[in-house]
Amino acid sequence: MTPFALRILIVADDPLARAGIASLLVDQAAVTVTGLAGSDGDLTAAVTAFAPDVLIWDLGWDAAGRIEVLSHFCDDHGLPVMALLGSSAGAAAVQAAGTRGLLSRTTDGAQLAAAALAVGQGLLVFDPELLPAPALPVAGQSTDGAGGDSAPIEQLSARELDVLRGMAEGLSNKQIARSLGISEHTVKFHINAILGKLDAQSRTEAVVRATRAGLILL
Numbered sequence: 001m002t003p004f005a006l007r008i009l010i011v012a013d014d015p016l017a018r019a020g021i022a023s024l025l026v027d028q029a030a031v032t033v034t035g036l037a038g039s040d041g042d043l044t045a046a047v048t049a050f051a052p053d054v055l056i057w058d059l060g061w062d063a064a065g066r067i068e069v070l071s072h073f074c075d076d077h078g079l080p081v082m083a084l085l086g087s088s089a090g091a092a093a094v095q096a097a098g099t100r101g102l103l104s105r106t107t108d109g110a111q112l113a114a115a116a117l118a119v120g121q122g123l124l125v126f127d128p129e130l131l132p133a134p135a136l137p138v139a140g141q142s143t144d145g146a147g148g149d150s151a152p153i154e155q156l157s158a159r160e161l162d163v164l165r166g167m168a169e170g171l172s173n174k175q176i177a178r179s180l181g182i183s184e185h186t187v188k189f190h191i192n193a194i195l196g197k198l199d200a201q202s203r204t205e206a207v208v209r210a211t212r213a214g215l216i217l218l
Contacts, residue, residue: 005032006120009052013066017058021084024109031113035084039069049076054080054120056112058105059094061086067093074098074172075184080119091130092202100170101125123172126204154197156215163190168207168216 008031008159016157020139025033037043039057055073059066063085074081074097082101083094094102101119103112103126115125126189154166159180166176173191175182198213200206210216 006117007032007034007051007053008034008116009035009037009055009166010045010058011039011043011046011055012058013040013060014058014107021056021058024112025107028109031116033063034037037153039066043073044077047079052079054082054116056084056116057099058084058109059086061088061105063090063094063184067097070099071093071097075174078172078175079083080122080170081153082116082119082125085130088130092205094200095126098172098203102130103127104130119170122170124204156194156197156210160190160194162188163216164194164206164210165216167191167194167203168211 008025010018010021012021012034014036015092018038022033022036025031034052034176035046037046037050048145057070059070063070063083067090070081070083081098082103083099084103084105084107085091085094086105091102101115101124103115103125105126118125159182160179163176166179171179173184173187175189180187194206195201195203198206198209200209207216
């Protein structure tokens with residue numbers, strides 16, 4: 001461990017999973033595991049006790065049943081969360097919950113540490129095999145291959161663009177609300193409008209579409 005090692009709290013319902021993830025990171029000099037916790041416990045108390053920089057949250061092989069807890073945590077805390085998932089089932093919902101990273105449960109220790117460091121620095125890290133970037137129509141072509149122009153993106157309001165930029169920075173709903181001086185309910189309203197206007201199913205897809213359309217710069 002270095003004096004400036006990134007502090008990590010591992011969250012997993014399965015004690016064996018918690019121990020396994022910790023063992024992957026034990027030899028990674030850039031990070032240190034400060035604590036282990038279950039998602040069914042008091043995570044606020046765990047965050048206070050262990051003072052992590054990043055959470056690594058194991059969601060098992062299927063995130064169903066855990067999304068709500070994850071979403072509430074991301075909304076209520078400013079800490080970046082990197083999720084681990086065993087398959088692509090529910091991956092879009094995990095990303096939409098406010099996580100800043102999503103990797104496979106089979107990721108090795110070096111990759112896991114590197115991803116945690118990136119997330120801790122404000123970057124978004126998503127495994128393309130779990131959450132691939134959406135295929136977008138090429139200008140001048142229709143989606144059915146018959147030719148013609150692709151459907152134009154509905155214009156976003158100035159406030160929607162502000163929220164979209166926060167999404168691109170990986171901010172939680174609470175952080176976006178605080179930075180813009182609006183309520184979390186209003187942020188969620190704007191996000192729903194953005195997803196609809198960009199014809200996107202997740203926050204990542206919305207950011208990708210907006211970037212390719214020139215609405216925001218990363």
